[in-house]
Amino acid sequence: MIAETVCSAASAAGLGIAVVTAYRKRFVAAARIAAYSLVPVGLVMTGVVGWLAHTAFSPVAWAGFGVLGAAWALFATTRAVERRRGGTRAQRRAARDAQRDPVATAAPSSSSAPALGPATRPAAPPATAPRATGSSDDFSDIEAILKKHGI
CATH class of the missing domain: 1.20.5 (Single alpha-helices involved in coiled-coils or other helix-helix interfaces)
Known part of the structure; x- marks a missing residue:
């Protein structure tokens, strides 16, 4: 009984807010507010609120x-x-x-399946480029990094 009363009061308040919003010429927002405010009354009329009230105290x-x-x-x-x-x-x-x-599992079941296991790459030898002191080799550090990564 109390749940139905609370839902009805919430719907009435929501419809009041929808009327005020429509008075301010915001008709789309007013229609949306009216739709939301009619949901509690609809739930009361279908009996969902009563079922939920009995379930909440069970x-x-x-x-x-x-x-x-x-x-x-x-x-x-x-x-x-x-x-x-x-x-x-x-x-x-x-x-x-x-x-x-x-060998027994060499053929995958589908061609789009990812490969099993990690990818192997040959290890690149460590780059030991001498560091230049002159201004003509300003990019020697960058070259060393690029060589290290095989670029």
Whole structure:
């Protein structure tokens, strides 16, 4: 009974604000405010507010919310553990088998699948360019960096 009264009062206040907004020649905003203010009355008329009021004061409903929260926590925990370990048991076994026998798993299942393993590049020899002291070789540091990166 109280929930219905509060929703009706909120709707009346919202409609009042919509009238004032329309008086100020802001008709689109007034229509939007009126739409929002009619939602609580619609919820009361459909019985949703009564159902929610009975659910809010029901210990069984709160226990159900607790069970749902525990289930969500378990899902989140297992997902985090899976990510940390590197996938499910079957995924880890497949990856381990691929590392042991690369010939058997040389052909990927689809052509758009990413390559397994890190990309290998030949190591570049360390650049030991002498540092120039004159003004003619102002870019020697930059050249050394570029040579270091193979550019």
